[in-house]
Amino acid sequence: MxxxxxxxxxxxxxxxxxxxxxxxxxxxxxxxxxxxxxxxxxxxxxxxxxxxxxxxxxxxxxxxxxxxxxxxxxxxxxxxxxxxxxxxxxxxxxxxxxxxxxxxxxxxxxxxxxxPLEVEKKEVQQLEFKKTEFLSINKNRSAEDFKLGKIYGLSGSRAWTEPFAAPVRGRITSPYGTPRQYTPGTPISYHSGIDYGSPSGTPIYAVNAGQVAFVGHYAVRGNITVLNHGLGLYTAYLHQSKILVKVGQKVARGQKIGEIGSTGLSTAPHLHLEFRLRGVAVSPLEWLGRVMP
CATH class of the missing domain: 2.60.40 (Immunoglobulin-like)
Structure with a gap:
């Protein structure tokens, strides 16, 4: 990619x-x-x-x-x-x-x-998808990764000066970094963000100042918005029911940019939040409440 x-x-x-x-x-x-x-x-x-x-x-x-x-x-x-x-x-x-x-x-x-890299052994979450379902998911995800990879390759000057804020008023229902296996015998993947469980229509706010780099709909990620914060740092907001911003639009920290939904590969209304640094998914908790990790 x-x-x-x-x-x-x-x-x-x-x-x-x-x-x-x-x-x-x-x-x-x-x-x-x-x-x-x-x-x-x-x-x-x-x-x-x-x-x-x-x-x-x-x-x-x-x-x-x-x-x-x-x-x-x-x-x-x-x-x-x-x-x-x-x-x-x-x-x-x-x-x-x-x-x-x-x-x-x-x-x-x-x-x-x-x-030094400290590696913590984590239990693998078994998702129990059918083999045909996994093949379809993997194909769609790879295509989405390729398209988004071109966006994450761009950068710009730093857009933020304040600490990063939570995108929704809700609880975290799935942590970052959990190893997952869609069906026995398939490769292990990792949960690349954190999930906030809240009812459909719950407001989603920009975690910090930036510019809208992408909006669209994908089979796996659902309705997605990507913000460019500069220096190779991006945030992505997945599974939305509504997208309220346009590509090229500048947004402020705390500005409403969408609403929670269950679009794409999702079993219940939630927001999947990702932080991407030079294309790589990094832990959102290293940023939230801080200006820098």
């Missing part, structure tokens, strides 16, 4: 980051010449994270993620030389089982690091 570009390079976007003491306790500091790097002590599959740089020349640091396979459209981000704080967003896939390597590039120097 995505063009594999090993060692593709990302320029760091200069921006001060908000953080909490709890979050900072899970990070460590690495000194590199005149620069100081703050990074997570460890990460989990499906987790998004930030690498933070401070010091002279921070805005000129570049980061390579050798294991990533994605198109680098829109990944070159220039910053004023006067800014001495910068960051880059990274992510681990749900399928990842090994530590995540990365390379920092500053002028003629390269610093190679590895982020």
């Amino acid at each position: 995505f063009l594999i570009l090993l060692c593709s390079s990302l320029n760091v976007h200069a921006q001060a980051l908000e953080s909490s003491p709890k979050l900072e306790s899970s990070r460590k500091i690495v000194k590199w010449g005149r620069l100081e790097l703050s990074l997570p002590r460890q990460i989990s599959p499906g987790q998004a994270f930030s690498l933070r740089f401070s010091g002279r020349g921070a805005s000129r640091v570049r980061v390579r993620f050798p294991l990533e396979g994605f198109e680098t459209l829109g990944s070159t981000l220039e910053s004023p030389e006067s800014v001495k704080k910068s960051f880059v967003l990274g992510r681990a896939r749900l399928e990842d089982q090994k530590n995540i390597p990365l390379e920092l590039i500053s002028q003629y120097e390269i610093l190679k690091l590895s982020l």
Whole structure:
């Protein structure tokens, strides 16, 4: 679905980051010449994270993620030389089982690091679909993934400044990252978002500022809206009964963009919310209530 570009390079976007003491306790500091790097002590599959740089020349640091396979459209981000704080967003896939390597590039120097990956064994959820149903679902999902992959390859400048908010006033009925098997003997897939169970017609709100990148109907995802928040970050809202926005429209944090439904592959009214960073589904809970993961 995505063009594999090993060692593709990302320029760091200069921006001060908000953080909490709890979050900072899970990070460590690495000194590199005149620069100081703050990074997570460890990460989990499906987790998004930030690498933070401070010091002279921070805005000129570049980061390579050798294991990533994605198109680098829109990944070159220039910053004023006067800014001495910068960051880059990274992510681990749900399928990842090994530590995540990365390379920092500053002028003629390269610093190679590895982020420890903590893998938690989870029980596989058996969905008990018929083999013919699975084949149909898999075919439709693959076609949808291909089309949406082209959208997720685009990016732009950062559109948000506030913490991400919940999209609905409801409870989470299905967590992110649950391994699933549609029928015995078929490949294991993962729940790529979180589900909010609420009655049909319940308002859906934009989790943060952004621009509508896609609206449409798919066999599996149902009525779907995709918002582009910039820096390769997207949110997707699935199974809606009504879509209230149009492609190209700018939306504000908390703006009503649709209503909950049960369209597509769905057994009851709910919202499936996804966060996608450079095309990869990452845990929404790493973002909700925060400006950055």
